[in-house]
Amino acid sequence: MILAEALAWARSLIPAAEARLLLGHLLGRNGAWLEAHRDDPLPAAVAASFEALVARRGAGEPVAYLLGQREFYGRDFTVTPDVLIPRPETELLVDLALAKVREVGQISAPRILDLGTGSGCIAVTLALECARAAVTAVDASPAALAVARDNGARLGAKLEFVASSWFVELAGRRFDLIVSNPPYVAAGDRHLGEGDLRFEPLSALASGADGLDDIRHIAAAAPAHLAPGGWLLLEHGYDQAEAVAAILAQSGFVEIEQHRDLAGVIRVSGGAVGAAGNEFNTCSA
Ligand code: GLN
Numbered sequence: 121m122i123l124a125e126a127l128a129w130a131r132s133l134i135p136a137a138e139a140r141l142l143l144g145h146l147l148g149r150n151g152a153w154l155e156a157h158r159d160d161p162l163p164a165a166v167a168a169s170f171e172a173l174v175a176r177r178g179a180g181e182p183v184a185y186l187l188g189q190r191e192f193y194g195r196d197f198t199v200t201p202d203v204l205i206p207r208p209e210t211e212l213l214v215d216l217a218l219a220k221v222r223e224v225g226q227i228s229a230p231r232i233l234d235l236g237t238g239s240g241c242i243a244v245t246l247a248l249e250c251a252r253a254a255v256t257a258v259d260a261s262p263a264a265l266a267v268a269r270d271n272g273a274r275l276g277a278k279l280e281f282v283a284s285s286w287f288v289e290l291a292g293r294r295f296d297l298i299v300s301n302p303p304y305v306a307a308g309d310r311h312l313g314e315g316d317l318r319f320e321p322l323s324a325l326a327s328g329a330d331g332l333d334d335i336r337h338i339a340a341a342a343p344a345h346l347a348p349g350g351w352l353l354l355e356h357g358y359d360q361a362e363a364v365a366a367i368l369a370q371s372g373f374v375e376i377e378q379h380r381d382l383a384g385v386i387r388v389s390g391g392a393v394g395a396a397g398n399e400f401n402t403c404s405a
C-alpha cells in the first residue's frame with residue numbers, strides 16, 4: 121500500500137486533515153512531506169498502526185489523546201486521558217494573567233497560583249512567559265500532576281507543583297494572582313456525552329448541578345490566599361458570566377472584570393480581593 125491509498129481509505133472514516141495528522145505523527149513528518157511522498161510505499165508496521173489509530177479516531181477518541189500532544193500558546197504540551205485537552209479559549213486566561221502581572225509591576229517576583237492545573241498548560245506557559253514570576257501549580261489528581269510536571273520539565277519551565285484539592289495543602293500561603301480553569305460544566309449537560317468531552321476526565325469538566333460548585337468554592341476561599349491587592353481570574357462557561365460576577369461580588373471581590381474570547385463570548389471573569397476580605401482574613405488567620 122502506498123501513502124495515498126492509506127489516506128484515501130482513512131478518509132472514508134475520518135476527516136482528511138485528521139488522517140494526515142495521524143499518519144504524519146506515525147512517520148514523524150509534516151503534511152508537505154506526506155504530499156511530496158504520496159506514492160511511497162507504506163511500511164506494513166506503520167500501516168497497521170495507522171489503521172488502529174484511524175479506527176480509534178472513528179470511534180470518537182480525541183485527536184489530542186491519539187497524538188499524545190496539543191499545542192497551547194505556541195508550545196506542544198503532552199496530554200493523556202488524565203488531563204483536560206488544552207483549549208484555544210484558555211489562552212485568553214493566560215493573556216489576562218500576563219497583563220495583570222505587568223500591572224502589579226512593582227512586585228519583583230509575583231506569586232502566581234494555578235488551581236487545577238491539569239496538563240500544566242496555564243502554569244507552565246505563565247512560568248515561561250514571565251520568568252520573574254514564582255508559579256505554583258496544584259492539582260488533586262496525582263496522574264494529572266505527573267503530566268504537568270513532565271510538561272514543565274520538557275519545556276524548561278521552573279515552577280512548583282503541589283498535590284492538593286484546591287487550597288487544602290496551601291494553608292497560610294498567599295499569592296498575588298490566582299488563576300484557574302476549573303470544572304464548570306453542569307452535571308447533566310448534554311455536551312458531556314458528545315465529542316471529545318466523552319473521553320476527558322469528568323472531574324476536570326463537571327461541577328455540580330449548575331456547573332458552579334467549584335467556582336463558588338474557589339471564590340469563597342481565595343481571599344484568604346491573596347495578598348493585599350491580589351487578583352483572582354477564572355475561566356467559566358459561555359453562559360455563566362452573570363452568575364460568576366455575582367459569586368465574585370458575594371465573595372468580597374471588587375473591580376470585577378469580564379473578558380470576551382475570540383468568539384465574542386465572556387469567558388474569563390475576575391476581581392481584586394476587597395480590603396474587607398483581606399482584613400477579615402488577616403484577623404481570622
Ligand atoms: N471548555 C470546556 C468545554 O469544552 C470545559 C472546560 C472546563 O470545564 N474547564 O466545555
